Amino acid sequence: METRKAIQKRRAVKHFDPAYVISPEDQRELLELTMLSPTAFNQQNWRFVLVDDRQQRHALWTAAWEQQQVLDASMLVVLCADLRAWQREPRRYWQKAPSAVQDFVLPAMATYYEGKEQTMRDEAMRSCGIAAQTLMLAATSMGYESCPMDGFDFSEVARIINLPSDHVVTMFVVIGRGTKEPWERPGQLAFTDVVVQDRFS
Ligand SMILES: Cc1cc2nc3c(=O)[nH]c(=O)nc-3n(C[C@H](O)[C@H](O)[C@H](O)COP(=O)(O)O)c2cc1C
Structure with missing residues (x-):
């Protein structure tokens, strides 16, 4: 599917066929495409927890x-x-x-993050936000529906997946075969509400 078409077609779908299985090959391809997403300093700081176990799913649902x-x-x-x-x-x-590139980039990377907790956290959110969109567009182009999610208790999710203390949870993306069309886009802003020319007035 053409990228422009995939961007237009992707919607947050909330009803999925529970019996539908995405093949391991397609799951792998989706994640490998996602791993081509850009990250600052190419640090690939995302970690994708793929949850198949039904008990884990149930705990995350709660x-x-x-x-x-x-x-x-x-x-x-x-x-x-x-x-x-x-x-x-x-x-x-x-x-x-x-x-020569390594000699420049590696010290620059250390300087950029050393002692800057907020910057590390911001980078986590940037990387995962971009990765989430890559994953959803890849899913759309492969004929699946998806939904991004942050409607959950972050501390509880961290506990359930045994998150290391120097990692953060950013969001979920669910993917499958949708069973219900999403409603019409409910309220897109006008171009001029969003796009600022040169500087804020
Ligand atoms: C970061 C983020 C978190 C979201 N969390 C949820 C969620 O917990 N549950 C849900 O049903 N939809 C969730 N959504 C979906 C949004 O409601 C949806 O993307 C938005 O209404 C625009 O609709 P569209 O994606 O179909 O264009 C989330 C979307 C984003 C980007």
């Missing part, structure tokens, strides 16, 4: 205020990020780059 798509979608991905990815053998993110 933590997500019993939103049915958490149970019924074929695929549930909890998008998490490693806040310290920039520190974890960062040379591997640049191993194929010329050594």
